[in-house]
Amino acid sequence: MKLPPLKSLPVFEAVARLNSFSLAADELAVSQSAISHQIKQLETYLGEKLFWRSGRALTLTDEGRQYLDGISSALLQIERVSEQLLGHEESRLRLSVFSSFAVRWLVPRLPDLQREHPQLDLSLEMSSENPVLSDRVADCFITIKPSSAAFSYELLYTERLFPVCSQDYWQRIRRELGRDSEIEGRDEPALSPEEVSRFPLLSTHSIFDKAAGDWEAWYRAASQRIPGTARLQHFSHMLLALEAARFHQGIALTNDYMLSTRKDSGDFVRLPCHPVMTGDKFYFAWKTSRRREKGIQLLRRWLVGEAIQGGLRSEDEDN
Known part of the structure; x- marks a missing residue:
């Protein structure tokens, strides 16, 4: 040799x-x-x-x-x-993950991971963009681009966007649309795209990499265009748009994992409107040559189990 x-x-x-x-x-x-x-x-x-x-x-x-x-x-x-071979049980892993997924979905669940698998020492590498799949960056990844043939992928979530606003702002919407006399509940009549456009639309640039791209897609799903009278407020990141919505500044488009864990999820109301699929799928990725590493497989099974339990994906959903 x-x-x-x-x-x-x-x-x-x-x-x-x-x-x-x-x-x-x-x-x-x-x-x-x-x-x-x-x-x-x-x-x-x-x-x-x-x-x-x-x-x-x-x-x-x-x-x-x-x-x-x-x-x-x-x-x-x-x-x-x-x-x-030395008998060290602890598995140290670096996970590269999108900042919004980390802050709103993963970090609140980490105490459960630590209780279930105390031998797993996980450090997070936050990324604002899709990470480069390389051992130099991290040991495993949450990515939306299964681009490398050297890696294996497990589906966690197929992204969809839906409109939300704060509890207080929802009451304002109901008043301005003359719905405040109706009984609020599951049979709430759907809001039309025209009704939605009467209120400020909080837009996230990073979802489609263009200004108002998220709302354009949402209106396109209803075979419409954003009305010229719509008031758009622009944000670089979904976390910022969601915070603006929480502080009663308008209606934001968000996804399931942003509201699935945090205690402040109850501050928001999902409007009775249609969703739109972004085309993005979130995968847990690991290098295939490292597939036998105990730590990676523990983390993979835990992430998939949490995604299923939290409703991000179904148990029989394929990659």
Whole structure:
């Protein structure tokens, strides 16, 4: 078996991860010259330059990035297998997850996860965009793009949007539409798109990556366009639009996981209106080569069970 100088591999991983020779030296408790020697030895063995150096700036070459992907995964595998043989029960995992999904759905459930699986040490890497599926980023992911053939995916949620407002604002809507004399309950007459447009529409840019894209889709589902008289207020993120709705500023479009756990979910009223499917599906993703890792499978089963129990997906729903 022909292997590279093994001592240089964790050095290379540390330098690439920290983007610094000096920081890597501090982390590994060696001198900076020792770090430089190990990197030079590895580059000589491979016959490839792994870093570009320009003054104090340090960047990976294309060959360096390609090598890091494989080395990071291999080192993690060695660490995991070694821990299993040593009898270490604790499983440390980094989960990259969308900020809204983390804040509104996952974080409130973490105490249950800790009680059920105390051996699982989970750290969250919050992302405002779809994460890059790589061991350098995290060990597992919640993603809407099952794009890498090297990963396996488990469906958690098929997204739909529906209009909500605060309890107080709902009473205002009922008064202005002359519904305050009607008995409020399950048989509430549906609001028409024209009636909805009489009130401020709180729009989230990030859902469709365009201004008013969420409300355009909602009206399009009713074969209509947003009326020219509609008052739109724009927000970059659904969390912001939902907060504006909670403080009685209008009607927002939100989804199931945003209202499924938090105690303040009772502050909102789901309007009697049609929903719209965004086309996004949320998956738990893990590298297929790591499918036998106990921690990943514990987390996968727990997430799927919580999604089913919370109504995000059905038990027999396919990916």
